Amino acid sequence: MTVLIFVAGLFAGGSAAFLIFSLCVISGRSEDKMIEGLRDMKQQEMIAKVDKVLRHWTEIDNGVLDYHAQEGMSAKEMESLTCRDGYTVPHPEKWLRAIWASYSSSDELRRALVDRRYKACERYIKTSMALNISERSYYALLDDFRMSTALAAVQLGLLRIL
Known part of the structure; x- marks a missing residue:
């Protein structure tokens, strides 16, 4: 099932967010942890741009x-x-x-x-x-x-x- 989700995500566009979601599902991490990881990633990108x-x-x-x-x-x-x-x-x-x-x-x-x-x-x-x-x-x-x-x-x- 999780492999099917991962493959479907790759065909749907292969965005970084879906890739992280797929890896979280495969690794058994909860959706909350996945959302927290995405939020942290986006926050780090924003802070890096502001710092620049x-x-x-x-x-x-x-x-x-x-x-x-x-x-x-x-x-x-x-x-x-x-x-x-x-x-x-x-x-x-x-x-x-x-x-x-x-x-x-x-x-x-x-x-x-x-x-x-x-x-x-x-x-x-x-x-x-x-x-x-x-x-x-x-x-x-x-x-x-x-x-x-x-x-x-x-x-x-x-x-x-x-």
Whole structure:
């Protein structure tokens, strides 16, 4: 029965979600575990994308400012911005809104950490020593900021949950 489900899934399109479902059924994992695994996989993809955009935050900010200085403030929104390393950010102004929404709702410690991580490109050890926080606190605060930015990006239509 489970092999039949797996084969039917391969013919139906072979998506990653169905493959994971099939492997869970074959391995005997429950549907709850399967859904949790898919949710974790999607969450990790979203966080990775947000982290990539945050690493280009300063460059995006400068690019948008330069664009509006040249075109005027009444110019339409930028469609995309290509950074120096070749990474293209779609809808950079919307991304800035998502980042600033998360940043403005953050406390002072989280802002300091985010500034040091993404604006000053400071390493974890130097930041954690300067802010007097543990490694666990460092990554918990950073994950919280990235997740709130991801949720703001979802609201702006930059990321999809499904």
